[in-house]
Amino acid sequence: xxxxxxxxxxxxxxxxxxxxxxxxxxxxxxxxxxxxxxxxxxxxxxxxxxxxxxxxxxxxxxxxxxxxxxxxxxxxxxxxxxxxxxxxxxxxxxxxxxxxxxxxxxxxxxxxxxxxxxxxxxxxxxxxxxxxxxxxxxxxxxxxxxxxxxxxxxxxxxxxxxxxxxxxxxxxxxxxxxxxxxxxxxxxxxxxxxxxxxxxxxxxxxxxxxxxxxxxxxxxxxxxxxxxxxxxxxxxxxxxxxxxxxxxxxxxxxxxxxxxxxxxxxxxxxxxxxxxxxxxxxxxxxxxxxxxxxxxxxxxxxxxxxxxxxxxxxxxxxxxxxxxxxxxxxxxxxxxxxxxxxxxxxxxxxxxxxxxxxxxxxxxxxxxxxxxxxxxxxxxxxxxxxxxxxxxxxxxxxxxxxxxxxxxxxxxxxxxxxxxxxxxxxxxxxxxxxxxxxxxxxxxxxxxxxxxxxxxxxxxxxxxxxxxxxxxxxxxxxxxxxxxxxxxxxxxxxxxxxxxxxxxxxxxxxxxxxxxxxxxxxxxxxxxx
Amino acid sequence: xxxxxxxxxxxxxxxxxxxxxxxxxxxxxxxxxxxxxxxxxxxxxxxxxxxxxxxxxxxxxxxxxxxxxxxxxxxxxxxxxxxxxxxxxxxxxxxxxxxxxxxxxxxxxxxxxxxxxxxxxxxxxxxxxxxxxxxxxxxxxxxxxxxxxxxxxxxxxxxxxxxxxxxxxxxxxxxxxxxxxxxxxxxxxxxxxxxxxxxxxxxxxxxxxxxxxxxxxxxxxxxxxxxxxxxxxxxxxxxxxxxxxxxxxxxxxxxxxxxxxxxxxxxxxxxxxxxxxxxxxxxxxxxxxxxxxxxxxxxxxxxxxxxxxxxxxxxxxxxxxxxxxxxxxxxxxxxx
Numbered sequence: 001x002x003x004x005x006x007x008x009x010x011x012x013x014x015x016x017x018x019x020x021x022x023x024x025x026x027x028x029x030x031x032x033x034x035x036x037x038x039x040x041x042x043x044x045x046x047x048x049x050x051x052x053x054x055x056x057x058x059x060x061x062x063x064x065x066x067x068x069x070x071x072x073x074x075x076x077x078x079x080x081x082x083x084x085x086x087x088x089x090x091x092x093x094x095x096x097x098x099x100x101x102x103x104x105x106x107x108x109x110x111x112x113x114x115x116x117x118x119x120x121x122x123x124x125x126x127x128x129x130x131x132x133x134x135x136x137x138x139x140x141x142x143x144x145x146x147x148x149x150x151x152x153x154x155x156x157x158x159x160x161x162x163x164x165x166x167x168x169x170x171x172x173x174x175x176x177x178x179x180x181x182x183x184x185x186x187x188x189x190x191x192x193x194x195x196x197x198x199x200x201x202x203x204x205x206x207x208x209x210x211x212x213x214x215x216x217x218x219x220x221x222x223x224x225x226x227x228x229x230x231x232x233x234x235x236x237x238x239x240x241x242x243x244x245x246x247x248x249x250x251x252x253x254x255x256x257x258x259x260x261x262x263x264x265x266x267x268x269x270x271x272x273x274x275x276x277x278x279x280x281x282x283x284x285x286x287x288x289x290x291x292x293x294x295x296x297x298x299x300x301x302x303x304x305x306x307x308x309x310x311x312x313x314x315x316x317x318x319x320x321x322x323x324x325x326x327x328x329x330x331x332x333x334x335x336x337x338x339x340x341x342x343x344x345x346x347x348x349x350x351x352x353x354x355x356x357x358x359x360x361x362x363x364x365x366x367x368x369x370x371x372x373x374x375x376x377x378x379x380x381x382x383x384x385x386x387x388x389x390x391x392x393x394x395x396x397x398x399x400x401x402x403x404x405x406x407x408x409x410x411x412x413x414x415x416x417x418x419x420x421x422x423x424x425x426x427x428x429x430x431x432x433x434x435x436x437x438x439x440x441x442x443x444x445x446x447x448x449x450x451x452x453x454x455x456x457x458x459x460x461x462x463x464x465x466x467x468x469x470x471x472x473x474x475x476x477x478x479x480x481x482x483x484x485x486x487x488x489x490x491x492x493x494x495x496x497x498x499x500x501x502x503x504x505x506x507x508x509x510x511x512x513x514x515x516x517x518x519x520x521x522x523x524x525x526x527x528x529x
Numbered sequence: 530x531x532x533x534x535x536x537x538x539x540x541x542x543x544x545x546x547x548x549x550x551x552x553x554x555x556x557x558x559x560x561x562x563x564x565x566x567x568x569x570x571x572x573x574x575x576x577x578x579x580x581x582x583x584x585x586x587x588x589x590x591x592x593x594x595x596x597x598x599x600x601x602x603x604x605x606x607x608x609x610x611x612x613x614x615x616x617x618x619x620x621x622x623x624x625x626x627x628x629x630x631x632x633x634x635x636x637x638x639x640x641x642x643x644x645x646x647x648x649x650x651x652x653x654x655x656x657x658x659x660x661x662x663x664x665x666x667x668x669x670x671x672x673x674x675x676x677x678x679x680x681x682x683x684x685x686x687x688x689x690x691x692x693x694x695x696x697x698x699x700x701x702x703x704x705x706x707x708x709x710x711x712x713x714x715x716x717x718x719x720x721x722x723x724x725x726x727x728x729x730x731x732x733x734x735x736x737x738x739x740x741x742x743x744x745x746x747x748x749x750x751x752x753x754x755x756x757x758x759x760x761x762x763x764x765x766x767x768x769x770x771x772x773x774x775x776x777x778x779x780x781x782x783x784x785x786x787x788x789x790x791x792x793x794x795x796x797x798x799x800x801x802x803x804x805x806x807x808x809x810x811x812x813x814x815x816x817x818x819x820x821x822x823x824x825x826x827x828x829x830x831x832x833x834x835x836x837x838x839x840x841x842x843x844x845x846x847x848x849x850x851x852x853x854x855x856x857x858x859x860x861x862x863x864x865x
Contacts, residue, residue, distance in 0.1 A: 034699050041611035041826055047567075048611075124567055128576055188613035206612045206619055207822045208814050233699050238809040238818055241678055242694050245686055246812075249693055375825055405827035408565035412574055446574030448565065 030529050031230040033508070036243055036252035037520060039207050039236045043199070044187040045166035046118060049125035051426055055520035059212060059232070061166030061193035062219075064093055064112070064147075065159055067516045070278055071332050072430045074160055077220075078107070078167060078194075084470055088154030095145040099219040101169040101194045107219075109141035114170040116149075118182045126164035129429065133158070154468040156475060160431040163516060168192050194219070196523045197232060210234050212522075220523075225510065227526040247273045247503045253527075255503035257518040260377070261319035267503045278513035279323060280500045281330040281427040283435065286370070286382065286493035291414040291453040297362035301490035303353035305343040307389035312345070314496055317381045322496035327483045328425075328436045330497045334472065335432035335479030340487060350393045367396045370420040371410075374401035379422040382495065411451035424498070425449065427515040432479040437463050440486050454491045530855065534848060541844040548840045549601065549833070553594050556829045563610055563827040584610065597833075606834040611826050616834040620816055624838065625709025626696055627808070627815030631800050633712070633735040638742035639793060643786060645743075646750025650785075651777055653755065661747060668744030673803055677737045677810040684733060692730050694812035701726065734811040738803055742796040749792045753785030760784070787858055794850030798843045 040053040045061055058066070064079040076082075079093040099107040117136045119127045138150035151158065169192040176186035183192075191199035197212035204210045212232040214222075222228050235252065237243040244263045246252045248270040259267070259275065267273050286308070294300040314322045326342030329335045358364050370386065372379040380399065387397045400418070411417045425435055441463040444450035459482050466478035487494075500518055504511055507528045513519035564581040581587045585596065600607055606616050649661040685693040697703050697711060704714040704723045711727035757763065758781065766776045801817075808817035816835050823831035 029700065032700060041609075041822075041828075042613055044613065047613065123576060123579055128568060128573070131576060132573070184613055185608075205622060205814060206609070206614060206819075208623075208818070231700075235695075235699065235812075237694065237812045238821060239812070242681070242810055242812055245681060246693055249686060251693055251695075251699070403825060403827065405563045405565070409563075409577075412565060412577060444573070446577070 030527060033229045033232045033527060034252040035232055035234045035254055036237050036246060037254065037256045039234060041207060042188045043191060044184055046122050046126065047124050049164060049428060054517040057166050058517045058521050059197040060191050060195040060199055062195050063165060063167060064162040066163055067430055067514050070513050072514050082159055088468065088470055089151050091149045091158055093147045096219060097145060099194060100217060102198045102215060103172055105169060105171050107194050108144040109147045111170055112147045112167055113139045113141045115168045119165055122182055129161045129164055156467060156470050157431040157433040161429045164429055166193060207236055225524060225526060229522055229525055229527060232522050244503060253505035253508050257500040257502040259501035259503050261321050264501055273503050273505050276502045276504050276511055276513060278500050279332055280498045281333055281515040282424050282498035283325050283330055284424050284495040287421050287452050288492055289417045289419055289453055290491060292419055294357060294362035294364050295419060297357045297360060298489060299353045300357035300362045300364060303350045303357060305490045305493050306346050306350035307393055308386050308493055309345040309389055310495060313382060313385050321499045321501055325494050325497040327487050327494055328439055329432050329479065329483055333432065334476050337480040337483050340483060347392050354393055364395060367398055368419045369398050369400050371400045371402040371407055371418040372422050373404055382422055408448045411448045412446050414453045417451050433467060436479060436482055437467060452491050456485060459485050537848045544844060545837060545840050549837060552833055552836045556832060557590055607830040609828050609831045611828045616831045619819060620834055620838055623814055623816045623819050626813060627804055627817060629710040629712060630731060630734055630804060630813060630815060633731055634738035634800055635793060637735055638739040638746050642743040642746030643750050643789060646747035647754050647782060650751045650754035665744035665747050668740045671740060673737050674806050674810065676740060677807060680733045680737060691733055696730050696814055698726060734807050734813050738800055738807050742800060745792055745796060746789050749789040750786060753788050754781060757781045757785040783857060787854060790850060790853055790857060794847045797846045801839050
């Protein structure tokens, strides 16, 4: 090859590359949204129950009830309403007529029954909210628009938990069942729903991308939105810096809703994007293993609670993008007492409690461990803040890097649960049961939510009574009393209720935040040119 | 030669088995049980135990390994614990992206590194040589993570010359699938517009990945050329009146790049492992970013499968390097 030919070829290639970069932006259509948030590990809505799954499920599937707005309201969706029998054991839902799945087949009560039976038999993800109270034979469909659930015991949070369960099209799934797997293999890469958006399975790459197109025939119609989004391209960008840069550059229309506070100013300074700041229901907790010494000593737990610099963490690390949450229930949810006393950062008080604990024989001199989630920087920062405080009162805290699945399996037994660990309790369903009920009722020992291994018979009784009653005002009083007791016992360290920070493109309209799904409901959204 | 290649291919079987054993042990001796996460956020210990039983995590470790090794032996790498899809399918969809990125990086490293090293040796101890030395040391020392972000900030965010992320523009159909390598497929289908898109997207990640390799190849080439310059055949060629250009680029170079060629084979493994970071930053849909997600979710079958596939590719590339080695140096071929 002659040198001139080589140089011309190289020049042409580089020019093509540079042109390519510019043409790329021009490919975007005005009614096409690029949503750069995390994707669930599987597309089967009965396999997982986590925040990314909620963001997928609320668009592709419908549920009996949904949560809307913030603070969230439980609104009938596929159901027109429900009734509960006097003994609290029978819950009856009436369904809308004329609802159709994406393949055009009708959605009837028989599909709801089959869906719940599948959920209870598969026993994964959202099933755990129902397994204790629901038997597969206890679900019946007396007519095409009525579903009756016979509960094993009264369970007031039942309607609030129904948004966890995506109603499936059994006619789409049954031909794909292999080895009695309820179609799990097939549904992991496909969809069988009736939701506002339809999955294009050919675009699916696990945890990387999916494309959705609008379901023009959705039973709720589209009259609320004059220019709905036709195509949603969901892309998962792993690296935060790239995600933020892509938003500022206009490559994507959003970031995830956990934008690091130090990136907020960058996004706001851009001319292309803004940041939506919404108080969520996501409580950050430093867990303490109440069965392990010295955490089995109340005064030691109180000393640790006073050694955390709450204000420093919220104002310094989080730049004020959080609300102090003194107890286990999010402060913006009923059941959280307005007058709940909070632990403050006070090293003198901490020293006093530590001295009392030592006098009572607690082994306060041993090194204690806190396990953090190594890919979530905020858990490390919280542990470091605590480490600083504890060092000043003479307690040695070691920070151990770990991952979520390992920690969850470690919490199955008291002796394998770490001294302390850091996590959030997100809103899987909106009821105090999701927080205080499952965190501090000793019947849940062995689950990660109850990994403090706290046992107080009075608290158990209050929470079980609250679970049984249907009257919300009575339940509220019980949850408030239980909250005061667990806070007085310094069971864990409750730090804040999250303000979710989601970078949004300036061309996006109609973003409606709800803690469930973190505002990723595309039904209300539109795009300006 | 054929006997040599077959012999080497046979040797990869025990090597891959060793890799499988090591990776399995490393992954499974940790308290690395995804059952609790799979069972749901408020699953009871009994429900978690049921999931553990369903996946066979309650069996002794050796039994789990025997079952898994049997599956692998029959060509089945199993299903992802999280997505419930065959991991072979997931990897097959992503592998072309990683291979394309790795080869372009390697090509870039060789095409720049070899001439750079040669010129540095020819102009030994000159200013150019010193600059090359500083650049190559820096190339080895710079963290690819940091360098990638700098490239993004300059060439995409500030100058707007190159795309920030991804392998292809969102919403634009990629070239017709022939090999899965977008650059090749777009050329084979004569879609030069798509070639431009693919090339623009691969430039920054490939350059980031190539940096350490480029530095390494340049240093090996420089050392090789310096050694060759002292050989008698070079003085003979000079005395015979061959042009300096011909002596350097034809005769000396062929005798100097044997070490660098071996280095390229070794680099391949390094490049694939650095793809984990680079793919995450550039949102490149390859096996590196897949491995990151699998590790974070303790999806051990996916992690094992990625390790095996990368090990297999690494072995094949090393066999190819030996073949090239023999082609460059006929004395090596005689020994094979």
